[in-house]
Amino acid sequence: MDHLSAAPSPNEDGRAPVGFFRSRWRGEVALGTLFWRDMAVVGTAINLATTLLALALLGLGFSLAVSLAAHLAPLPYNFFLFLAVWRTSDRAGGWVAQLAPLGAAAWLVVATLI
Template sequence: MPGPDGFFRSRWRGEVPQRVLFWRDMVVVGTLINLLATGVALAIAASGSSIALAAGVHFSPLPYNLFLVAAVWRLPASAACRWASLGWLAFVTLV
């Protein structure tokens, strides 16, 4: 099993099939990570802690999200897949 550097390197180099990168890494795993971060951020805000901390937790997956979208755009992917990745990015960033 590759380490974290191998995970990122293989996706950046386009060594992972589009269906794996888009559906598994982005739609399933990425969405779960974002939902978890949003839930923790809401719990932090509800507990009366700093809103800045809650916002930081909510936006903490953003670098990972941007990486996944960039990796999809680097693939010889369909235009629909590329634009869907941008829609996904907007959705998970706002939700």
């Protein structure tokens, strides 16, 4: 059986799983998971890796444009995570949900600069 053509297995509730981006955009992922795991840990790791890549490219004599392109490559993903946190916090409610967008905005600024 070809595993690439097989239909996705259903979740516990019987629905087929949706993609990574779609589930976050729709607010189907818990705010804590979205903020801490996806944004703070994974997003920060991606940004640090691309910053190190950009510095290495610059050190190897590549042009500034190439280094900047490498450094700014995760920017669309950063904006996606930022907006997903805002959308999810609107649905979550509570004091944590009120602070999450501020944390996401601060993270976006720092992640863009590092």
